[in-house]
Amino acid sequence: MPAQAFSASVFVVGAGPVGAVLALELARHQVRSIVVERSAASAAHPKTDDLNGLYLNGRSMELLRRLGLARVVRARGVDPAHRADVVWNEGFDRPPISVWRHPSVHEMRQRYATVNDGSAPVEPYQRIPGPVLDELSRDALRRHPLVDFREGWTCADLRLEPDGVVATVVEGETNLRHTVEATFLAACDGAGSTVRQCLEIPLDESGPRAQHCTVSFRSADPVLRRYADAFLTIDARWLTLVARAEPDTWAASLPVPADDPLAADPVALLRERLRTEFSVDQVLGVVQWDGALAVASTYRKGAAFLVGDAAHQFYPVSGHGVNTGVADAVDLGWKLAAVISGWGGPELLRSYELERRPVALFNRELSAGLLAIRARFARLAAAGVSRECLAGVLEQDGYQSDNIGVHFGQRYAGSPVVWPEPGDPPGWAWRRIVPTTWPGGRAPAVRLAGGTELFDLFGVGFTLVDLSGRGIGAALARAAAGRGVRITHLAVNDPAVRACWERDLVLVRPDQHVAWRDDTAAVDWNAVLDRVTGHGTTRTRDVQPRLAGQTQA
Numbered sequence: 410m411p412a413q414a415f416s417a418s419v420f421v422v423g424a425g426p427v428g429a430v431l432a433l434e435l436a437r438h439q440v441r442s443i444v445v446e447r448s449a450a451s452a453a454h455p456k457t458d459d460l461n462g463l464y465l466n467g468r469s470m471e472l473l474r475r476l477g478l479a480r481v482v483r484a485r486g487v488d489p490a491h492r493a494d495v496v497w498n499e500g501f502d503r504p505p506i507s508v509w510r511h512p513s514v515h516e517m518r519q520r521y522a523t524v525n526d527g528s529a530p531v532e533p534y535q536r537i538p539g540p541v542l543d544e545l546s547r548d549a550l551r552r553h554p555l556v557d558f559r560e561g562w563t564c565a566d567l568r569l570e571p572d573g574v575v576a577t578v579v580e581g582e583t584n585l586r587h588t589v590e591a592t593f594l595a596a597c598d599g600a601g602s603t604v605r606q607c608l609e610i611p612l613d614e615s616g617p618r619a620q621h622c623t624v625s626f627r628s629a630d631p632v633l634r635r636y637a638d639a640f641l642t643i644d645a646r647w648l649t650l651v652a653r654a655e656p657d658t659w660a661a662s663l664p665v666p667a668d669d670p671l672a673a674d675p676v677a678l679l680r681e682r683l684r685t686e687f688s689v690d691q692v693l694g695v696v697q698w699d700g701a702l703a704v705a706s707t708y709r710k711g712a713a714f715l716v717g718d719a720a721h722q723f724y725p726v727s728g729h730g731v732n733t734g735v736a737d738a739v740d741l742g743w744k745l746a747a748v749i750s751g752w753g754g755p756e757l758l759r760s761y762e763l764e765r766r767p768v769a770l771f772n773r774e775l776s777a778g779l780l781a782i783r784a785r786f787a788r789l790a791a792a793g794v795s796r797e798c799l800a801g802v803l804e805q806d807g808y809q810s811d812n813i814g815v816h817f818g819q820r821y822a823g824s825p826v827v828w829p830e831p832g833d834p835p836g837w838a839w840r841r842i843v844p845t846t847w848p849g850g851r852a853p854a855v856r857l858a859g860g861t862e863l864f865d866l867f868g869v870g871f872t873l874v875d876l877s878g879r880g881i882g883a884a885l886a887r888a889a890a891g892r893g894v895r896i897t898h899l900a901v902n903d904p905a906v907r908a909c910w911e912r913d914l915v916l917v918r919p920d921q922h923v924a925w926r927d928d929t930a931a932v933d934w935n936a937v938l939d940r941v942t943g944h945g946t947t948r949t950r951d952v953q954p955r956l957a958g959q960t961q962a
């Protein structure tokens with residue numbers, strides 16, 4: 410077959426977790442995409458996170474639930490009774506120095522069932538082996554009629570055109586070079602992103618990179634088995650052991666010198682680093698990866714956008730990598746879909762970087778903070794500081810793993826597509842979700858009296874949640890629909906929602922973040938719509954936020 414020319418509204422490069430979510434988000438909005446993925450169906454080489462297993466935080470699980478993937482991810486993920494503790498030790502043959510408790514999914518669910526004030530998420534976290542998530546998301550891509558999924562195809566080159574992008578892709582088996590012309594391109598091709606390099610977008614790095622090696626192996630040795638209940642075991646000699654989903658299966662990661670190739674005998678390397686004898690039944694894989702704290706200087710050039718690891722890389726110490734990427738993908742996905750469908754304006758596309766890059770910079774700081782805690786632990790232990798003193802210091806740092814507010818509290822303050830509200834926003838908390846409909850933040854999740862999750866009633870596009878009891882939002886929703894905006898009017902008469910949703914009318918975006926709220930329908934609705942749909946260039950710059958208590962004609 411000769412080389413072909415393809416055209417698409419959106420060309421997605423890379424079908425890791427982030428590319429898969431982006432294509433599925435587009436498809437949810439009825440937008441077709443072409444997705445190319447370099448590795449063929451059965452990848453010969455495991456990726457680094459394949460060896461460790463991924464921690465999908467509760468917010469990612471909520472976003473996957475919208476795509477119909479949460480249930481299947483749980484069914485194939487780590488046992489919900491398994492905790493996700495972080496254990497600190499100094500040699501595997503000695504008792505742990507400190508344990509940061511992280512409850513199991515079961516325990517989290519029980520806890521969440523006792524509250525219904527918007528402070529609990531719809532979904533708790535889930536751990537899942539990387540290859541399993543890969544397989545599930547690839548299956549979803551293969552089955553979706555709106556996704557043209559090409560496995561074993563590599564994006565080799567691209568050029569920006571005034572009205573889109575033209576890319577060259579190489580078909581794996583034949584080496585044929587095809588052309589893809591697309592209105593938009595989403596680079597989801599990971600840390601070494603070819604697209605980012607073609608676009609010459611530099612990375613802003615904080616701190617030097619460090620080469621690491623991850624060895625995955627089977628061992629039923631009791632020395633290790635005592636750590637089987639932990640998610641991460643962090644040893645003072647800079648080794649991290651992950652208990653994988655299957656029994657007696659482990660992944661150990663450690664820094665290695667940049668000029669040293671992969672160890673010929675990885676098990677000897679582990680034993681030498683730990684100065685502990687333990688038996689290894691089988692080595693499952695060895696991979697190298699770069700630890701980096703890097704964020705792209707810009708997320709967009711012309712019609713091309715960077716998403717996920719292509720846009721940011723964090724040390725995998727704090728589980729932010731894939732989670733930041735999944736939220737990027739949803740944010741960009743619905744905005745591209747709105748523009749392609751004709752009701753979204755240019756500010757929507759501009760807002761992607763303005764909303765998501767600060768989150769990456771924030772998460773990079775958190776990763777750096779956790780890295781600093783590990784470095785200090787290693788230094789103190791090397792200096793011979795007593796175990797009880799180390800335990801006391803680590804206890805102070807335990808807040809690091811109790812960080813639900815970090816995952817759920819992202820607020821797009823100052824976004825050009827969020828209606829600005831005068832006054833001070835409610836406080837932000839590290840350890841808990843602050844339930845608020847303050848514009849820019851994720852709306853509070855509440856179970857309705859019958860047990861249905863409010864979030865499950867949201868439409869695919871915007872949802873105007875109407876708590877007025879008089880249906881005052883119906884006319885607004887009709888007016889929005891008249892402009893082509895995809896919107897659902899959702900009248901809710903539920904005391905639990907009423908108690909924490911703070912306003913009679915709340916406009917929720919497709920990503921469950923609040924775009925606008927008020928107690929009256931007597932507002933300049935066209936100005937609101939202009940802004941939240943990304944048409945608010947000149948008109949909404951002139952819009953002055955109303956003062957508290959002031960009503961508009």
Ligand SMILES: Cc1cc2nc3c(=O)[nH]c(=O)nc-3n(C[C@H](O)[C@H](O)[C@H](O)COP(=O)(O)OP(=O)(O)OC[C@H]3O[C@@H](n4cnc5c(N)ncnc54)[C@H](O)[C@@H]3O)c2cc1C
Pocket residue numbers: 422423424425426427428445446447448457458461462463464465562563564565597598599600602603604623662698716717718719725727728729730731732733734
């Ligand atoms: C040891 C380790 C443990 C981790 N644990 C966690 C964790 O617990 N929680 C967490 O949130 N994050 C974790 N991460 C980070 C997480 O793995 C990444 O953030 C995540 O995989 C990023 O997803 P992505 O889809 O952006 O990129 P990737 O997963 O890297 O996927 C990119 C895809 O693009 C394909 N590709 C690349 N170039 C091309 C091209 N030119 N053409 C076509 N296809 C291409 C690749 O084959 C790949 O499938 C961990 C990382 C490491 C190294």
